[in-house]
Amino acid sequence: MQAEASAVAASPATPSKAAAAAFVVLSQLGGAAFLYFLLKADGGWQVVGLLAVLGLGFTLLEKFPQVAEFARASLASLPLLTIAVAAVVVVAFPFAVGSNTYMLHLLIVAQLYAVLALALNFQLGSANIPNFATGASYGIGAYVSALLAINFGLSFWLTLPLAALAATLFGFVIGIPSMRTRDTYLALVTIAFGVVVQQLLNNFDFTGGPNGLVGIPAPSLFGHSFADPLVIFGHKLPSQANFYYLSAALVVVAIVTAHRLHGSRIGLAWNALRADEIAARAQGINVAWFKVLAFAVDAFLAAFAGTIYAFYVSYISPDNFTFLVSVTIMTMVIVGGMDNIFGVIVGAFLLTILPEKLRAFSDYRLLFFGVVIIGFLMIRPQGLFPQRMRSYGGRS
Amino acid sequence: MCARMHGWYSCRLQSEMWRMAELLIQQGLNWITLGCIYALLAIGFSLIFGVLNVIHFSHGDVAMTAPFICLALATAFGATSPTWLVLALVIAILAVGLIGVVLDRVVIRQFRDAPAMMALVSTVALGIVIRESIRHLYPEGSNPHAFPRLVSGVAFEIAGVPVNWFALLVTVLTVVLIGLLFVFLRMTPLGLRIRAASEDRVVARMMGIRDGRVFRATFFIASAIGAIAGLLFASYAGVTRFDFGIMAGLLGFSAAVIGGLGSMPGAILGGLIIAGIEVLAQTFVPDGASYRLVFVFVLVIVVLVFRPAGLLGRPLMEKV
Numbered sequence: 001m002q003a004e005a006s007a008v009a010a011s012p013a014t015p016s017k018a019a020a021a022a023f024v025v026l027s028q029l030g031g032a033a034f035l036y037f038l039l040k041a042d043g044g045w046q047v048v049g050l051l052a053v054l055g056l057g058f059t060l061l062e063k064f065p066q067v068a069e070f071a072r073a074s075l076a077s078l079p080l081l082t083i084a085v086a087a088v089v090v091v092a093f094p095f096a097v098g099s100n101t102y103m104l105h106l107l108i109v110a111q112l113y114a115v116l117a118l119a120l121n122f123q124l125g126s127a128n129i130p131n132f133a134t135g136a137s138y139g140i141g142a143y144v145s146a147l148l149a150i151n152f153g154l155s156f157w158l159t160l161p162l163a164a165l166a167a168t169l170f171g172f173v174i175g176i177p178s179m180r181t182r183d184t185y186l187a188l189v190t191i192a193f194g195v196v197v198q199q200l201l202n203n204f205d206f207t208g209g210p211n212g213l214v215g216i217p218a219p220s221l222f223g224h225s226f227a228d229p230l231v232i233f234g235h236k237l238p239s240q241a242n243f244y245y246l247s248a249a250l251v252v253v254a255i256v257t258a259h260r261l262h263g264s265r266i267g268l269a270w271n272a273l274r275a276d277e278i279a280a281r282a283q284g285i286n287v288a289w290f291k292v293l294a295f296a297v298d299a300f301l302a303a304f305a306g307t308i309y310a311f312y313v314s315y316i317s318p319d320n321f322t323f324l325v326s327v328t329i330m331t332m333v334i335v336g337g338m339d340n341i342f343g344v345i346v347g348a349f350l351l352t353i354l355p356e357k358l359r360a361f362s363d364y365r366l367l368f369f370g371v372v373i374i375g376f377l378m379i380r381p382q383g384l385f386p387q388r389m390r391s392y393g394g395r396s
Numbered sequence: 397m398c399a400r401m402h403g404w405y406s407c408r409l410q411s412e413m414w415r416m417a418e419l420l421i422q423q424g425l426n427w428i429t430l431g432c433i434y435a436l437l438a439i440g441f442s443l444i445f446g447v448l449n450v451i452h453f454s455h456g457d458v459a460m461t462a463p464f465i466c467l468a469l470a471t472a473f474g475a476t477s478p479t480w481l482v483l484a485l486v487i488a489i490l491a492v493g494l495i496g497v498v499l500d501r502v503v504i505r506q507f508r509d510a511p512a513m514m515a516l517v518s519t520v521a522l523g524i525v526i527r528e529s530i531r532h533l534y535p536e537g538s539n540p541h542a543f544p545r546l547v548s549g550v551a552f553e554i555a556g557v558p559v560n561w562f563a564l565l566v567t568v569l570t571v572v573l574i575g576l577l578f579v580f581l582r583m584t585p586l587g588l589r590i591r592a593a594s595e596d597r598v599v600a601r602m603m604g605i606r607d608g609r610v611f612r613a614t615f616f617i618a619s620a621i622g623a624i625a626g627l628l629f630a631s632y633a634g635v636t637r638f639d640f641g642i643m644a645g646l647l648g649f650s651a652a653v654i655g656g657l658g659s660m661p662g663a664i665l666g667g668l669i670i671a672g673i674e675v676l677a678q679t680f681v682p683d684g685a686s687y688r689l690v691f692v693f694v695l696v697i698v699v700l701v702f703r704p705a706g707l708l709g710r711p712l713m714e715k716v
Contacts (some may be wrong), residue, residue, distance in 0.1 A: 064586045109548050124513075128511065128513060130513050130517075142481055149686065175702070177700060177701045180700075180701055181700050181701070181704045182704075183513070183516075184445075184451050184512055184516060184653070184657070185653060185700055185704055185705075187451075188650065188653050188696065189696070189700050189701075192693035192696045193693075194695075195689055196697075199687070199693075203686045209657065211417065246559065287438040327521070327524070330517060331521075334517065348508065364528065364532065366527075367525060367529065367532070369520075370522065370524035371525060373517065373520075373521035374525070377517065377521075379507075380516075381510070393664075
């Protein structure tokens with residue numbers, strides 16, 4: 001028995017190339033199929049069944065850590081294949097969905113939330129800094145780009161960096177109090193910023209007040225308007241597909257940014273802050289600068305998501321960017337797993353799609369969020385996918 | 397007559413000053429009423445934080461369940477006589493105190509020794525759960541429900557400005573409650589235990605203080621005081637809604653933080669400051685009513701940037 005156990009424990013460390021390749025392809029196809037059925041599911045029981053499958057999967061992962069280890073090793077040993085399969089899945093997904101615009105809509109929203117959750121993850125996950133103002137940065141991105149497009153006729157592609165710039169400045173401004181305040185006090189400061197921004201959007205005349213802004217023009221690329229159906233190789237996709245690919249590209253940007261930052265000295269500094277601020281300072285880390293930086297990076301990515309959202313729905317109002325939006329984003333990070341890029345994305349997808357799918361409970365959506373947050377914090381505070389220990393290059 | 401005696405200009409000036417004075421007294425009364433309500437809310441936040449080192453973000457929502465419980469009881473009693481109303485109020489206050497204890501037991505207790513963020517996020521979520529439960533469980537919970545003025549009529553006049561009984565009631569009640577709380581914390585054995593636990597929970601336990609009891613008492617008192625604030629707030633507004641809790645919570649929390657968490661005088665000062673800014677914005681700034689929250693929260697940010705531990709809070713030195 002014991003010998004067997006140790007053999008099992010030893011073998012997955014280096015999965016054979018073939019097994020790894022098979023796992024990479026099958027797991028991603030399986031994930032895509034799960035997402036497809038989840039989007040397609042109609043009625044409570046199908047969703048409950050799919051959730052049961054998901055729960056079973058997690059229980060198995062928990063029971064047999066070597067499976068998780070095998071999965072990680074396989075994906076890590078064949079990075080090119082992993083990325084190639086992921087790219088094919090993402091590109092091919094709208095073709096599988098076909099003309100079902102509602103499914104595409106859910107996917108776009110889920111992707112935007114994934115970006116927002118990744119943005120918040122820099123603070124909440126990496127550095128454990130509370131931030132209830134992500135919704136405000138998201139709103140600033142959306143409003144700045146929409147105002148530029150409506151009043152000055154700037155194209156989407158120009159407003160994107162400008163909105164990001166404006167939101168980043170806002171991020172620096174929220175970050176400044178973080179040099180002096182901590183924990184609860186800092187949380188209140190970010191809540192205060194969120195309320196102030198939302199109230200200003202609600203009261204200014206040029207933002208349209210509570211009515212918001214309407215008639216944001218659709219972006220176009222090389223003469224192709226995003227309001228038109230997308231035709232690829234004679235295959236016609238609904239106009240939402242344009243935004244699907246756009247937001248997918250943004251998710252890729254966010255993942256690459258998050259991954260690179262996590263691997264850099266900045267990510268390391270954030271983790272040090274989370275572990276012990278005083279020790280980090282003693283190590284010569286400029287604590288104030290890295291805190292402010294976390295806020296700025298969050299606002300930067302959130303503004304991108306906001307811009308795409310504004311141009312996608314072509315109508316924004318202050319109600320889209322309330323305190324509760326920030327809480328929703330925070331839930332996604334907590335449920336997915338703090339400081340785990342993959343987990344955060346899964347959290348964003350699940351928490352966007354599930355409330356939509358549980359039609360019978362659509363009124364109870366917020367209640368559902370509340371209960372999920374409390375439940376997760378109590379039962380599984382590390383989230384679905386806990387953060388992994390950093391490995392410092394020493395492959396043993 | 398005045399014009400004949402002093403000339404037109406000085407007459408106008410006089411009436412202008414007169415109006416100004418009336419406005420000031422009127423708004424001053426508003427300020428005191430609102431300030432007392434915020435102070436009562438802030439005391440709950442401060443008390444819980446002082447003892448448990450946990451932010452009970454849903455305190456405002458807990459407090460705002462009181463008007464709903466009271467309305468439900470009043471309907472159940474089917475009577476409108478003052479005795480029944482007082483009974484409904486008292487039961488509502490006690491019930492909310494118990495709700496506080498139960499929430500601590502079920503949820504907040506789990507995060508007592510966890511990082512501050514966990515307790516904060518979980519109580520934010522708890523607030524959502526409370527609000528949504530009211531909305532779905534209470535009959536027609538999504539609509540505003542009228543809430544009566546507890547007392548009506550004019551008590552007396554200050555320089556021609558009527559002071560109604562309600563403002564008087566709020567002020568007197570707040571002063572009495574704060575006095576009672578002070579006496580309780582300073583002069584009773586349980587109050588001593590609460591103060592001991594808030595100073596150092598571990599040492600208090602070594603001295604034979606059962607902290608479970610202390611926590612229950614703290615939550616009961618804080619929630620019951622919050623319930624009184626909630627009832628007064630609904631009565632002041634003349635209406636109650638399921639989502640009043642979020643603003644009540646944010647404003648009460650802000651008041652407690654501005655004053656310095658854990659400090660009773662700070663909570664009172666914070667409540668008065670927040671109410672003061674609101675009333676000032678409404679009175680003197682054009683269109684101030686819609687911008688009042690902007691003023692309040694900008695003030696919160698400014699105070700925290702310059703005095704990170706609040707106005708009367710002790711600056712925390714972190715031990716290594």
